[in-house]
Amino acid sequence: xxxxxxxxxxxxxxxxxxxxxxxxxxxxxxxxxxxxxxxxxxxxxxxxxxxxxxxxxxxxxxxxxxxxxxxxxxxxxxxxxxxxxxxxxxxxxxxxxxxxxxxxxxxxxxxxxxxxxxxxxxxxxxxxxxxxxxxxxxxxxxxxxxxxxxxxxxxxxxxxxxxxxxxxxxxxxxxxxxxxxxxxxxxxxxxxxxxxxxxxxxxxxxxxxxxxxxxxxxxxxxxxxxxxxxxxxxxxxxxxxxxxxxxxxxxxxxxxxxxxxxxxxxxxxxxxxxxxxxxxxxxxxxxxxxxxxxxxxxxxxxxxxxxxxxxxxxxxxxxxxxxxxxxxxxxxxxxxxxxxxxxxxxxxxxxxxxxxxxxxxxxxxxxxxxxxxxxxxxxxxxxxxxxxxxxxxxxxxxxxxxxxxxxxxxxxxxxxxxxxxxxxxxxxxxxxxxxxxxxxxxxxxxxxxxxxxxxxxxxxxxxxxxxxxxxxxxxxxxxxxxxxxxxxxxxxxxxxxxxxxxxxxxxxxxxxxxxxxxxxxxxxxxxxxxxxxxxxxxxxxxxxxxxxxxxxxxxxxxxxxxxxxxxxxxxxxxxxxxxxxxxxxxxxxxxxxxxxxxxxxxxxxxxxxxxxxxxxxxxxxxxxxxxxxxxxxxxxxxxxxxxxxxxxxxxxxxxx
Amino acid sequence: xxxxxxxxxxxxxxxxxxxxxxxxxxxxxxxxxxxxxxxxxxxxxxxxxxxxxxxxxxxxxxxxxxxxxxxxxxxxxxxxxxxxxxxxxxxxxxxxxxxxxxxxxxxxxxxxxxxxxxxxxxxxxxxxxxxxxxxxxxxxxxxxxxxxxxxxxxxxxxxxxxxxxxxxxxxxxxxxxxx
Numbered sequence: 136x137x138x139x140x141x142x143x144x145x146x147x148x149x150x151x152x153x154x155x156x157x158x159x160x161x162x163x164x165x166x167x168x169x170x171x172x173x174x175x176x177x178x179x180x181x182x183x184x185x186x187x188x189x190x191x192x193x194x195x196x197x198x199x200x201x202x203x204x205x206x207x208x209x210x211x212x213x214x215x216x217x218x219x220x221x222x223x224x225x226x227x228x229x230x231x232x233x234x235x236x237x238x239x240x241x242x243x244x245x246x247x248x249x250x251x252x253x254x255x256x257x258x259x260x261x262x263x264x265x266x267x268x269x270x271x272x273x274x275x276x277x278x279x280x281x282x283x284x285x286x287x288x289x290x291x292x293x294x295x296x297x298x299x300x301x302x303x304x305x306x307x308x309x310x311x312x313x314x315x316x317x318x319x320x321x322x323x324x325x326x327x328x329x330x331x332x333x334x335x336x337x338x339x340x341x342x343x344x345x346x347x348x349x350x351x352x353x354x355x356x357x358x359x360x361x362x363x364x365x366x367x368x369x370x371x372x373x374x375x376x377x378x379x380x381x382x383x384x385x386x387x388x389x390x391x392x393x394x395x396x397x398x399x400x401x402x403x404x405x406x407x408x409x410x411x412x413x414x415x416x417x418x419x420x421x422x423x424x425x426x427x428x429x430x431x432x433x434x435x436x437x438x439x440x441x442x443x444x445x446x447x448x449x450x451x452x453x454x455x456x457x458x459x460x461x462x463x464x465x466x467x468x469x470x471x472x473x474x475x476x477x478x479x480x481x482x483x484x485x486x487x488x489x490x491x492x493x494x495x496x497x498x499x500x501x502x503x504x505x506x507x508x509x510x511x512x513x514x515x516x517x518x519x520x521x522x523x524x525x526x527x528x529x530x531x532x533x534x535x536x537x538x539x540x541x542x543x544x545x546x547x548x549x550x551x552x553x554x555x556x557x558x559x560x561x562x563x564x565x566x567x568x569x570x571x572x573x574x575x576x577x578x579x580x581x582x583x584x585x586x587x588x589x590x591x592x593x594x595x596x597x598x599x600x601x602x603x604x605x606x607x608x609x610x611x612x613x614x615x616x617x618x619x620x621x622x623x624x625x626x627x628x629x630x631x632x633x634x635x636x637x638x639x640x641x642x643x644x645x646x647x648x649x650x651x652x653x654x655x656x657x658x659x660x661x662x663x664x665x666x667x668x669x670x671x672x673x674x675x676x677x678x679x680x681x682x683x684x685x686x687x688x689x690x691x692x693x694x695x696x697x698x699x700x701x702x703x704x705x706x707x708x709x710x711x712x713x714x715x716x717x718x719x720x721x722x723x724x725x726x727x728x729x730x731x732x733x734x735x736x737x738x739x740x741x742x743x744x745x746x747x748x749x750x751x752x753x754x755x756x757x758x759x760x761x762x763x764x765x766x767x768x769x770x771x772x773x774x775x776x777x778x779x780x781x782x783x784x785x786x787x788x789x790x791x
Numbered sequence: 792x793x794x795x796x797x798x799x800x801x802x803x804x805x806x807x808x809x810x811x812x813x814x815x816x817x818x819x820x821x822x823x824x825x826x827x828x829x830x831x832x833x834x835x836x837x838x839x840x841x842x843x844x845x846x847x848x849x850x851x852x853x854x855x856x857x858x859x860x861x862x863x864x865x866x867x868x869x870x871x872x873x874x875x876x877x878x879x880x881x882x883x884x885x886x887x888x889x890x891x892x893x894x895x896x897x898x899x900x901x902x903x904x905x906x907x908x909x910x911x912x913x914x915x916x917x918x919x920x921x922x923x924x925x926x927x928x929x930x931x932x933x934x935x936x937x938x939x940x941x942x943x944x945x946x947x948x949x950x951x952x953x954x955x956x957x958x959x960x961x962x963x964x965x966x967x968x969x970x
Binding site (some may be wrong): 447462 | 794795799801802806808811913931
């Protein structure tokens with residue numbers, strides 16, 4: 136009964152989305168208040184209905200209702216409750232329902248919190264949201280119905296993919312989708328602005344919080360995914376340039392560019408059509424990622440629904456959304472009047488450089504991801520594009536980006552002088568140069584590149600902090616005055632300092648882990664000892680452990696340093712009985728400066744077990760830095776300016 | 792006008808990409824397929840001791856008899872080999888196909904026992920204990936299967952276990968066509 140309620144709610148939501156996507160548009164065009172008001176009501180109704188549908192599916196999972204085909208395929212009665220719930224979105228149909236849910240929630244948020252928006256803009260934004268919702272709901276209902284029944288109901292389910300039975304991955308998809316779908320709001324704002332023919336600072340101020348929120352969630356989602364890959368796949372790495380990782384990185388890069396270009400629109404009334412384009416692209420790249428993952432066009436660790444019919448549907452949807460947006464852009468954007476003029480050396484100029492480099496990065500990732508597909512279709516040659524390509528292209532473009540990142544905040548709007556800005560940064564330059572030299576001499580004399588990259592990480596941290604210190608006149612005035620200035624600093628500026636500093640920590644962690652880790656793979660029997668990076672590691676025993684839905688072999692490794700006990704690591708190899716799949720459970724001991732990382736491989740008592748050991752310096756900084764980066768975004772989001780909403784419109788740009 | 796074109800550029804890029812995606816979906820391309828450099832070339836050297844003691848060793852002549860031959864690399868420790876085994880039994884019994892087995896990195900007794908227990912689909916089998924012949928053949932693991940025509944040219948190469956679908960869609964047509 137309850138699954139039918141959910142199914143019915145989904146169909147109703149589709150009808151409501153149809154209303155939401157059409158009538159308010161008509162109302163905005165004709166100036167009809169009642170039709171425009173319908174947008175708000177429809178958005179709230181749609182959110183209610185999709186929540187109902189999502190609740191119904193969750194109920195089926197939690198109670199292990201095996202008359203629902205989706206539950207049979209992805210759940211099992213012996214699974215812990217957390218994974219019964221996360222199983223809802225651990226499959227194609229459920230994750231699409233989650234996507235539709237978040238989309239509807241964002242629509243409701245625009246309806247509830249957008250009361251300061253002009254009626255016509257709000258109703259157009261809601262209508263575009265409604266149209267996107269229409270696409271997703273139709274996709275769900277016609278190709279991927281999560282409520283399909285199965286008769287007779289089997290006694291038990293097939294269980295969730297063991298790789299997904301992990302706390303990190305339980306929350307990875309919702310965060311990622313909050314990011315992807317958040318960009319749908321920015322997209323809707325861009326389309327609405329093109330329809331209105333008006334992009335002005337007020338528009339930028341409304342768009343910015345949504346972009347910022349989406350960006351923060353996407354940052355967290357990507358970081359969580361990378362952390363999961365680090366500790367569950369057992370390869371010691373944290374980023375593999377897999378098509379799915381790339382699919383989430385591209386909207387992140389475009390979203391980061393958008394965050395920065397929206398500032399220029401807001402402060403200087405310039406870069407309008409570019410910002411609108413970025414808003415369209417950020418969401419388009421999110422959809423492209425979904426298409427690549429779901430259609431089976433590219434191969435990846437994420438084996439999702441590989442159904443050509445679904446692939447064609449998403450492709451048609453991608454073309455409608457992106458193509459529609461870009462066609463509207465080609466038609467309307469040329470007539471957007473640019474505002475403020477500025478010199479190349481200025482804050483605006485620095486932000487344009489930032490945008491150019493970020494978009495180049497996104498284009499590089501796009502090319503690297505799609506190249507195998509293009510080449511295969513055109514010539515039949517099979518290639519795979521992996522880390523060597525991205526290390527050779529992505530990393531060098533980061534260098535000017537990071538170099539300019541610290542300089543930009545020192546430049547004034549309109550026009551500025553480069554030299555005084557650089558002089559203010561001389562401390563940061565000296566410190567990072569020393570760090571690079573120390574890294575080159577002490578840590579690793581073979582890789583000059585790693586040392587330079589390390590220096591860049593230090594540069595980001597010190598440069599950002601120097602900017603804050605200058606702003607507070609730290610040391611130049613009494614401490615009380617600095618403290619007063621700190622309190623008066625806008626949250627948006629603090630957020631910037633935090634996120635830029637955090638990026639430095641991510642770079643340091645990535646460089647140190649990537650270039651300076653130690654690694655040992657050995658086959659050992661119980662009682663044998665390995666020497667590893669100054670530590671003595673003894674395999675004490677390997678025993679069988681019974682988990683709730685798996686059986687595991689657990690190794691106990693005693694680590695000693697200079698003869699004294701240092702720590703004990705217990706890596707496991709879990710065999711999930713229902714799916715007959717093995718999953719490595721790595722053991723990681725961290726002191727926040729480095730990770731001691733161990734995995735247990737194949738083996739038996741007579742020939743020994745394969746043990747992998749890694750010492751990853753600064754590895755925790757990668758994810759702590761990413762979390763701090765998102766935190767900076769949230770700090771910026773709490774800025775008073777954004778909460779109070781729409782101040783007066785300045786010089787509206789009109790269509791010629 | 793050129794300014795207009797600039798604003799059309801994103802749309803044109805999308806059209807190009809969408810064209811490739813639609814093409815890829817409609818031809819039903821398998822992104823996981825690695826492809827093989829062996830197809831269309833003469834079969835590599837085959838010079839191995841026989842698995843069963845006393846039988847003549849495997850040689851290139853066995854691949855150039857004028858009749859199609861399948862060469863299957865297997866091992867007793869390999870689970871996917873177990874999965875494809877019934878299909879080879881069927882090929883031998885119903886289609887009368889000539890299949891040559893190569894036990895790859897497998898102890899002689901283990902491989903012999905495995906065949907004795909499950910049934911032996913092979914006309915004859917060789918032993919590649921150190922995996923050197925596997926290297927010559929461009930093997931990435933077991934099981935892999937090569938279909939070779941009467942002139943000793945490799946026509947099909949399957950990485951991983953063959954499936955019912957492989958059998959119906961490519962192996963059987965190959966055997967019929969090559970006769």
